[in-house]
């Protein structure tokens with residue numbers, strides 16, 4: 597089933613030299629960031645789903661502060677489904693877009709309780725039918741909570757750095773993902789995003805002058821400090 601769900605992703609044709617370059621880049625990133633992992637804090641798939649919905653346009657650090665209080669009060673879908681939207685709004689206010697996010701949390705919790713017996717569904721199809729859950733959020737949950745590589749999560753770090761590295765010219769995250777899945781071994785899809793997020797925070801920052809002079813990918817990068825992309 598997962599393989600069938602993936603078929604539509606493989607549209608781009610990879611260049612052989614990009615496959616070689618990507619292989620070297622992944623090996624270097626794995627050595628540079630050996631503990632790379634999801635920086636959102638969670639104990640269950642439901643909590644990761646909630647944290648990921650809250651992380652839109654918000655830092656993981658802020659989300660972790662908010663969820664430490666939110667999960668103490670509403671640890672699972674049944675508890676969150678019973679909460680009122682204003683109660684949830686109060687707790688998630690500082691993550692931005694809090695009205696939309698609170699409504700999404702309430703409705704996705706209700707759907708999980710009523711349609712999935714209180715458990716987060718484990719398919720891309722069912723996940724993306726939940727309110728507030730797009731392909732990116734579903735990929736995060738599938739990859740990190742269920743250990744299923746269903747795609748590459750493209751956030752601002754992943755988009756910016758893969759454009760700088762010359763693997764894509766697209767800005768649309770779904771198009772970027774199509775360019776990446778043909779270059780990265782499937783077993784590394786989830787880890788790849790964590791590696792690039794770590795690299796984006798430490799060296800290849802969004803600033804006009806990323807730290808190219810101390811970047812371990814310098815020899816393999818096509819833009820080398822040309823700045824934001």
Ligand code: SF4
Nearest residue numbers: 800806808811817821
């Ligand atoms: S060389 Fe510069 S632009 Fe290229 S990946 Fe490294 S920090 Fe980013």
